[in-house]
Amino acid sequence: MPIKVQIPTPLRTLTQGKDEVAVEGANVRAVIDALEASYPGLKDRLCDDKGVRRFVNIFLNEEEDIRFLDALDTAVKDGDSLQIVPAIAGGV
Numbered sequence: 001m002p003i004k005v006q007i008p009t010p011l012r013t014l015t016q017g018k019d020e021v022a023v024e025g026a027n028v029r030a031v032i033d034a035l036e037a038s039y040p041g042l043k044d045r046l047c048d049d050k051g052v053r054r055f056v057n058i059f060l061n062e063e064e065d066i067r068f069l070d071a072l073d074t075a076v077k078d079g080d081s082l083q084i085v086p087a088i089a090g091g092v
Contacts, residue, residue, distance in 0.1 A: 003031050004081040011084065014039045028058060029072040031082060046084065047072075055087040 002022035007015050015021055016039075023038065025031035036043035046056050051071055058066045061081055066074045076082070 002078075003076050005031065005035060006081065006083045008084055008086050010086060011042065011045055014042045014045070025076060027070075027072065027076060028060075028066055028074045028082065031076060032072070057085040057087060059083040059085065 002024050005021050005023060007019055007021060009019075012019060021035070021038070023031055023034035025034050032043055032046055035046075045053075046058070047053060052058055052067065059082065060066055060069065060074060060076065062083055066072070
């Protein structure tokens with residue numbers, strides 16, 4: 001069973017408008033690589049040479065920010081889900 005990845009609205013232009021996609025992978029890094037293989041350009045929006053971009057949050061099963069787990073090396077298993085959440089700043 002693949003990993004479900006929820007795609008935020010600003011990145012859906014890269015996934016043909018899909019709000020959720022399913023890919024295979026043993027950890028978050030492999031999932032992102034699989035996303036890139038199917039949806040070119042997505043990896044550059046999520047990662048830089050240091051790992052996950054600082055203005056992007058990725059949550060495992062809607063609970064754990066992968067930064068507080070093993071970052072890109074966080075293991076995932078069949079049935080897990082990842083949520084990509086762009087950071088939002090603003091205010092008055």
